[in-house]
Amino acid sequence: MNAIQAKGISKSYRERKVLKEIDLEVEEGDIFAIIGPSGAGKTTLLRILCSLQPPDSGTVAILGRQISFKATEDLQLRRRMSFISQKPIAFRNSVRENVAYSLKVRGVEDRKEMVDNALQHVGLLDLADNLGMTLSGGELQRMAFARATVYNPEVLILDEFTAHLDPYNIKMLEDALISYQKENGATILTVTHNMFQAKRIARTTAVMLDGQIVEQNDTATIFNNPTDERTGQFVKGEMIF
């Protein structure tokens, strides 16, 4: 079964088609990367998959269930997935309370240990009592990671989750992500503009250009033998990195 199954997703803003009839299938247990240039529509696609906004047309099924794009109806499904936004935000609370939020919402009682554990994994235990709003850009991304994984979602959707991090911390989060996937058998869908990251962590990679997925394959194949001409051009951009 596919953990994520999107069919014919289209979205326009005014006259401009930002997503053009996108079909996407992510197998259960896969780590799936979407790469593509700025403005390709990656974030828009992820937001639709998470039921944060409805598409103009098309359907999405997560873990085999159709989503309705109505917050209340999708509650059960939403509780089995998580999303780290490209611009994560912190509630006006301590870092610890921010991470505890997702547990509290699910009625989990013994939160302390789980939260501390999650913070430990992203190197933020020292800052647990600081206000979430005072975190630096990279710290905020790490907190968002802890907050999104602490409740063991089955589907994890990430939008440039290491954009503000340095190599040391990137490695920490990537390792955490890979071991999270192993332990939970979760499905991971990540958008990244960093093609090295896709190479390092993804089993499958899709290339998105101008609202379309132009190619999708094993990560190695995508990078070594791109079949689509436009993919080739875009992947060449890697060279400057």
Next chain:
Amino acid sequence: MNAIQAKGISKSYRERKVLKEIDLEVEEGDIFAIIGPSGAGKTTLLRILCSLQPPDSGTVAILGRQISFKATEDLQLRRRMSFISQKPIAFRNSVRENVAYSLKVRGVEDRKEMVDNALQHVGLLDLADNLGMTLSGGELQRMAFARATVYNPEVLILDEFTAHLDPYNIKMLEDALISYQKENGATILTVTHNMFQAKRIARTTAVMLDGQIVEQNDTATIFNNPTDERTGQFVKGEMIF
């Protein structure tokens, strides 16, 4: 003369020293990179240099003039410099008006051509009439670059200005930055967590760890022969990249 000269900058939040007696000198016409892990205090330092917040102690001189850390008094100086924040924001206006803002503020009359030119350089001319708030993460960074450079500041301070961009667009902005520096003889100070970027564009690089600048030198020297043990450790992080 040094374009940026900071002496003994310290800053604490509650008990924690985030910046510890930092001295920094950036020569006029240099491209100077600060690298360092998440939470090192990079953003805090840049904000102080831009007079956005005062340090607990220490002095800053830009282009030979002491700054007072009072917005009104530093106006003349501020008009000769620019800053791209780690989280740039767009005014509730069109992309074009966002970029025109810095010119309007300076009473420049014939803005249209300059603005279009700046947008062209960052590949945003097509979106000029969109609302700034609807831009994608990477588009926003490009808009911020256009907005910060359109009025030819003599000192340009950048905080992870390509964090949300893909290789193609990173190259575009880096090229734009280098040619901007050449044409205007401007001084560039950039914070980056991407050490390849420091290698590509910076003449001088400083490594910041835990509120201190532990090493500063020609970029090549820093990467090839780090003298400080901690720098060596941090620069090793590069390997995972």
Next chain:
Amino acid sequence: IANKDKPVSVILATTTSTQDSGLLDYILPDFNSKYDADVKVIAVGTGQALELGRNGDADVLFVHSPAKEIDFVDQGYGLYRWKVMYNQFVIVGPASDPAGINGTALAKDALGMIYNTGSKFCSRGDQSGTHTAEQKLWTSAGYNYTGITMQSNSSWYLSLGQGMGDTLLTASEKQAYTIVDEATWFNLESGLDLVILVKGDAVLFNQYGVIPVNGTMHPAINEEMGVNFANWVTSPETQAMIANYTLKGNQVFTPNTDRKP
């Protein structure tokens, strides 16, 4: 408006009853045209009207609280006080008349019956002319008025601190007795669930007086116009107009000036 010299403005501080009865609308145009004046009516409580006079904010007063009016003149704030007219207070109450006062000749007897049966009574409670008259009635009936009002748990005596119209409405809603001047009564009668029960007792006469404010108290006072007003309102012509004024077919005020011709 014709483009002649601006009429002289005169500030008349009066009680709401003269304004609400419509009397002023009926008689004032005559004064305005005779004296090329523009009378500005400030209709407030008697106490406030007297205070406006004390502060030099009104040129002439037209109120109904004889004792306070005389004090006002004695203290030098007013030039003199002339009677202008009177009307009657009546005691009204629910048609069921639980205290059985219907037709009682003496107002104080009626109050005694209300007190003894513990029937609901609404008082203006605002030191207005009507309220002052009511207090005098209680005293003359042999009760300690302060004693009555200080019973915080009293549920029969309701001290409202409101205008006459509001007091009537309240009495009607509560099916309580109250004392009202005829002018207000005729005006509001149709909307009320009350009837007149006691009238005609001489102590129920409600005397209105006019006082021109003493111009030496304050330079801004237009004493001349105040005097003109007092002269005019007590003149035979105006007195006749007052006598002619009817509300729903009833004569409301009886002119009775004491001005020496």
Next chain:
Amino acid sequence: MESDLLNVTLLSIFVSGTATLLASLLAIPLGCFFGMRKFRGKEVIRTITYTLYGFPPVVAGLVLYILLSNSGPLGSLQLLFTPTAMILAQTLLVVPIVIGLTMSAVSTTSKDYTETAIILGADSWRTARTVIHEARVGIISAVMIGFGRALAEVGAVMLVGGNIQWHTRVLTTAIVLETREGNFGYGLALGAILLTIGMIFFYLMKRYQDKGMLT
């Protein structure tokens, strides 16, 4: 007179406090709902709410009077000239203020908070609580403004309360009475008491505003 003053002051606090409480219980959830959702008719609701800011207390009082009067549809409840009627009147006046200000507090609170709550698995109820938490400065201001309005209001309570000594006299109606009697000084003194109550209330609310309380 002193026991009278105490009585009047306590009734003012009771009436306006209860009205503000009731109005808040009704209006904060509604304001959040209107502020968070997009739906047809939202603009109509905003228009009505804002228009009702300018709802004159006298008119509110009049409408309620006509309803509660013995000859009105709700006359059998026997509420006219009781503190309950006064509370109703003030609630009526405070509700649109609290709804409107809550709406704008909530809708200017970044949509990001709502989305983050939803993504982390919050149900509608918890999402609303979270948004209220984030918008609390604005919402508490709304409650303060509402209380101020209730406390200062006179036209409506005068009409439906009747300003009956010992029963329905509050500070504002007492001030009107004193003013009409020409006792300006005493009126001002009552005004000072009223402002003091407002200040104490404000102080308590501000402390609440400064510290976090829900999530």
Next chain:
Amino acid sequence: MESDLLNVTLLSIFVSGTATLLASLLAIPLGCFFGMRKFRGKEVIRTITYTLYGFPPVVAGLVLYILLSNSGPLGSLQLLFTPTAMILAQTLLVVPIVIGLTMSAVSTTSKDYTETAIILGADSWRTARTVIHEARVGIISAVMIGFGRALAEVGAVMLVGGNIQWHTRVLTTAIVLETREGNFGYGLALGAILLTIGMIFFYLMKRYQDKGMLT
């Protein structure tokens, strides 16, 4: 009667409109200043502002009456019982509302806007304009609430205006008069006119709120 009604309506609009305008001119810059800066005494100012939300119109009217009375310090200006005095009274009541709401609109508008403006070279004046632009939804709400308050207010204009026919009678004082005379129906009709004015004003402001106007 019809020309009277027109007169009363126009005077209402004139008095409340002018008062709102004056109050806005004074209070929006002050509110922005207080909202944007940190300074000692800021909390005191907030406290005072919020407390004044609950300033009863009657008391405001009394204070102004005492000042403007012929025996008061400003008596020589001869303003008592004129529309000017009514405008002053309403301005007094509207200023704290507009200051307070502008303050909170400005201070909840993300600090990022201020910083971006400063960094791009804006002087204090332009920075303020930019912040006002970004906070305009809240500021325009402040003005609307202020106008609503002015329009609905009766206690203060009654005292300092005197409710003089043809001169200082406005809709609210006319409503009081009609109610006193038992003309409830006519009172309600005047109330409807008042609400209509509020609604038209709101509609115009909303159009302004929706489109950008400054930067």
